[in-house]
Amino acid sequence: xxxxxxxxxxxxxxxxxxxxxxxxxxxxxxxxxxxxxxxxxxxxxxxxxxxxxxxxxxxxxxxxxxxxxxxxxxxxxxxxxxxxxxxxxx
Numbered sequence: 238x239x240x241x242x243x244x245x246x247x248x249x250x251x252x253x254x255x256x257x258x259x260x261x262x263x264x265x266x267x268x269x270x271x272x273x274x275x276x277x278x279x280x281x282x283x284x285x286x287x288x289x290x291x292x293x294x295x296x297x298x299x300x301x302x303x304x305x306x307x308x309x310x311x312x313x314x315x316x317x318x319x320x321x322x323x324x325x326x327x
Contacts, residue, residue: 239278242270285317285325293317293325 241250247267251259262270282298297313317325 239274242267242274245271287325291322293322 238250238253241247241253247264250267251262254261282300284296284298286294286296288294293316295315295317296311297315299310299312300307
């Protein structure tokens with residue numbers, strides 16, 4: 238995704254989206270992304286657990302390097318506050 242933004246390649250960027258979500262970011266919005274990215278970037282992975290009772294946990298993950306068996310390790314678990322849950326609802 239970052240490479241497509243860095244190369245100003247909207248078609249490649251849009252092709253990364255799931256079917257039914259392609260075009261969900263307009264070309265104008267894409268150009269705005271170009272304005273906020275920098276050469277250096279950090280990458281983190283998160284997993285959202287949503288329970289039947291409406292509660293949510295945001296799990297911060299880390300993929301270990303190949304010499305450490307490519308394990309996925311949990312770095313943090315955050316209870317999603319009620320006022321933030323709308324951000325994650327689709």
